[in-house]
Amino acid sequence: MSREGLFVAVVGPSGAGKDTLLKGAALALAGRADIHFVRRVITREPDGLTEDHDTLSVPAFARANADGAFCLTWAAHGLHYGLPASAQAAVRRGGKVVANISRGSLGDALTAFASLAVIEITADPAILAQRIAGRGRETQAEAGLRLSRNRPFAVPPEVLQHILIDNSFSADQGVERMIDAIANLTRCEMPVTHAASPAAHIDL
Ligand SMILES: Nc1ncnc2c1ncn2[C@@H]1O[C@H](COP(=O)(O)OP(=O)(O)OP(=O)(O)O)[C@@H](O)[C@H]1O
Numbered sequence: 084m085s086r087e088g089l090f091v092a093v094v095g096p097s098g099a100g101k102d103t104l105l106k107g108a109a110l111a112l113a114g115r116a117d118i119h120f121v122r123r124v125i126t127r128e129p130d131g132l133t134e135d136h137d138t139l140s141v142p143a144f145a146r147a148n149a150d151g152a153f154c155l156t157w158a159a160h161g162l163h164y165g166l167p168a169s170a171q172a173a174v175r176r177g178g179k180v181v182a183n184i185s186r187g188s189l190g191d192a193l194t195a196f197a198s199l200a201v202i203e204i205t206a207d208p209a210i211l212a213q214r215i216a217g218r219g220r221e222t223q224a225e226a227g228l229r230l231s232r233n234r235p236f237a238v239p240p241e242v243l244q245h246i247l248i249d250n251s252f253s254a255d256q257g258v259e260r261m262i263d264a265i266a267n268l269t270r271c272e273m274p275v276t277h278a279a280s281p282a283a284h285i286d287l
């Protein structure tokens with residue numbers, strides 16, 4: 084029997100609350116040895132408020148990438164992002180590994196991790212703008228650019244499960260939904276096509 088686990092990609096537009104819900108779920112699920120929350124590497128200093136990540140300079144990131152330190156990388160907002168190779172190793176050992184990634188890197192994630200589930204976090208566009216402004220991490224111009232990335236995107240048909248969480252309500256409600264989604268996701272043996280099989284697309 085295969086020991087392959089599951090990679091759970093958390094995606095969605097900037098300001099939807101991916102990091103907030105991940106932080107709450109990671110706290111609640113800290114006792115689950117089978118669930119791993121990935122610490123990302125980003126070429127940005129941590130702000131101490133949202134995500135707790137590792138930081139590398141752009142040249143150090145490129146060197147680490149060349150040395151095989153990452154199993155998945157992408158670029159967005161003028162920054163480089165990487166998931167450590169240990170995330171791939173944990174999936175291969177049978178773990179459920181959860182990380183916030185770019186909507187544009189789902190195809191690469193399928194290559195890196197044979198079994199992929201997607202949790203898509205959404206919120207009303209007006210709420211996204213308010214939250215990005217309220218967070219205060221970006222300039223107004225940067226915030227505008229982030230909002231302009233909120234376009235429809237395709238979830239690859241090979242994705243095993245695609246769960247939508249509308250985080251337009253309280254953060255506590257969003258976190259509860261995130262905990263349920265992560266705790267209950269399992270690896271389906273039969274890939275399901277999102278477009279052809281609405282049953283695989285669960286609104287929580
Ligand atoms: N349900 C919620 N209610 C109110 N505020 C929220 C909610 N969820 C998140 N926030 C706040 O909205 C802001 C954006 O949240 P967060 O940083 O988690 O979003 P994100 O999807 O990770 O965005 P990005 O992709 O830009 O990193 C933060 O200040 C966070 O505290």
Ligand SMILES: O=P(O)(O)OC[C@H]1O[C@H](OP(=O)(O)O)[C@H](O)[C@@H]1O
Binds near residue numbers: 101183
């Ligand atoms: O818009 P797309 O490509 O889906 O996401 C791009 C990147 O933007 C966000 O980064 P950050 O956490 O705000 O730095 C996401 O976490 C993702 O890594």
